[in-house]
Amino acid sequence: MAKASADEAGTREAQRLDRWLWHARFVRTRSAAQKFISDGHVRINRQKADQASRLVRIGDVLTLALPAGVKVVEALGFAERRGSFSVAATLYREIGASGEASRDESGVSPEATHPPAPQHRPSPRERRALIAMKRRS
Template identity: 50%
Template sequence: MARRHGSGSSSDDREPDGGAERQRLDKWLVYARFAKTRTVSSELVENGRVRINGARVTNPARALVVGDVLTLALPHATRVVRVLAVAERRGSFPDAQTLYTEVS
């Protein structure tokens, strides 16, 4: 059975307010524009350059949930961001910025 994307009704147990929304880490990094491709995002994670809530992660398939704090050791900077939302696809830069907020 094919998965449907969009705003249709769903029979899963997710809260409509996004409380239980999850997404693969490697996908989220691409959708939030921290990496250009899934391959690059997977390498970033596998090389130990990503932490979720302070714990190093090496599995690109690790699920993120709204509220997680990511520490990203990117090539030119270290960024600390809180996940505000998940996305279904990579959008524009302004759209990507709505997926996270910087943590100071």
């Protein structure tokens, strides 16, 4: 009788970093994950990860410098296949101030620097008035 591997038994101790990022849906493809890692955008337990073959273990804290901002997540599990978003969300837990508004170096939230979005689309008359106002200033 052949002995079952850790993959077949469903109990994995570690997974390649590029596969984990892809399964957790932080990147679209594994090659994009490899480039993301080699560009130096990933840290595991505060140490820079520069190889896609580096192993992620349950409980590791990953710092990801994503285009939308920095995310700090804790690895909670592994997946054998890339699944839906709801399956991917079970692989990690976000750490930090996820509910608070992000702030830049000056301590001002982005909402304070930008006016709120309009509630409706401007009419042609309003649009012409906006264009004229922008030309004057």
